[in-house]
């Protein structure tokens with residue numbers, strides 16, 4: 001087998017920092033129109049896996065695939081051009097620019113340049129309802145996330161990697177976020193992988209979940225299946241053995 005089943009995924013990924021193995025033999029795949037939840041306790045390796053998937057870290061083992069192509073050696077900007085978009089847990093916006101200026105920078109970030117109408121459409125999809133003359137630095141966490149998402153959506157990505165998009169949000173915002181993501185996936189056929197370490201939040205949004213613990217996949221299945229898995233419960237709720 002040279003490929004993964006979905007539009008995007010990885011096989012046999014490993015990475016070590018120094019002599020410490022952070023990820024071991026990690027495989028996953030996501031299909032168009034699907035939300036795959038990537039869960040696991042703090043330090044499980046979720047963000048490190050995202051760094052490998054988007055091309056910022058080089059894995060010591062394994063391959064990354066997109067649309068049947070091995071993109072393991074592809075640079076981060078080429079992956080973006082191929083339709084892979086990624087958000088970060090911390091929504092860092094250019095604080096001194098307005099929303100309009102930020103969107104304009106994204107429109108002209110690389111060719112093909114995007115039209116103002118495409119930026120408006122992306123804001124509509126991201127549910128960003130703030131006036132465009134407002135400073136990006138004055139936005140709250142959720143609107144910052146929406147703005148950054150709009151910058152990605154104007155490029156019509158095929159795959160979205162969302163790193164803890166619900167962190168720092170209140171419950172009503174999380175409900176709205178779920179609707180935004182669901183629409184992207186259901187109406188536009190985007191494949192999404194979403195990191196969330198709170199098991200209960202994932203049930204509402206993810207079709208399937210992959211659970212990482214100490215760098216290894218310990219369970220895959222529907223959110224309900226993995227949450228009832230004894231290995232997952234142990235990873236989350238048992239104190240590590242000492243001595």
Ligand SMILES: Nc1ncnc2c1ncn2[C@@H]1O[C@H](COP(=O)(O)OP(=O)(O)OP(=O)(O)O)[C@@H](O)[C@H]1O
Pocket residue numbers: 017022040041042043044045046047048049197
């Ligand atoms: N660049 C790096 N150099 C050295 N160690 C790193 C590096 N990046 C991550 N690690 C280590 O790898 C382990 C996994 O970290 P990672 O951030 O991927 O986990 P995570 O599951 O995303 O955790 P969290 O839920 O806390 O964000 C941690 O022990 C972390 O300290």
